[in-house]
Amino acid sequence: MQKNVDLYFVDGCGRCSLYATPACKVNTWAAELQLLRGIMLNAGLIETIKWGCPCYVNQDNKNIAMVVAFKQHPAANVDTTCILPAQNNQPPAQHASKSLSQKS
Numbered sequence: 001m002q003k004n005v006d007l008y009f010v011d012g013c014g015r016c017s018l019y020a021t022p023a024c025k026v027n028t029w030a031a032e033l034q035l036l037r038g039i040m041l042n043a044g045l046i047e048t049i050k051w052g053c054p055c056y057v058n059q060d061n062k063n064i065a066m067v068v069a070f071k072q073h074p075a076a077n078v079d080t081t082c083i084l085p086a087q088n089n090q091p092p093a094q095h096a097s098k099s100l101s102q103k104s
Contacts (some may be wrong), residue, residue, distance in 0.1 A: 001052040009033060012069070013052035025069035032074040036067045040076070062067070 002014040012024035035076060037054065041047060045056035045064055054067045065078045 005049040008067035
């Protein structure tokens with residue numbers, strides 16, 4: 001599994017046989033992944049790597065988003081529990097993240 005965030009954008013996550021080959025999906029979506037990376041960094045998030053993919057955290061080291069390359073599309077998966085306010089004095093639901101590429 002990838003341990004270097006810069007190499008993710010060159011070689012991929014390392015979880016499949018396409019790792020470090022031209023067929024890896026990071027090569028298919030290179031421009032889009034760099035655009036998503038820039039958005040995250042320009043938002044002041046800290047770039048790290050978790051689970052073999054770029055993960056963007058806040059100053060409290062809480063996961064905010066991940067940037068990933070899928071076969072059909074790139075995605076920025078945003079953890080909405082960190083940005084949505086609780087409703088009716090209830091804490092945000094666990095695992096309420098949603099990919100920006102998903103349709104509502």
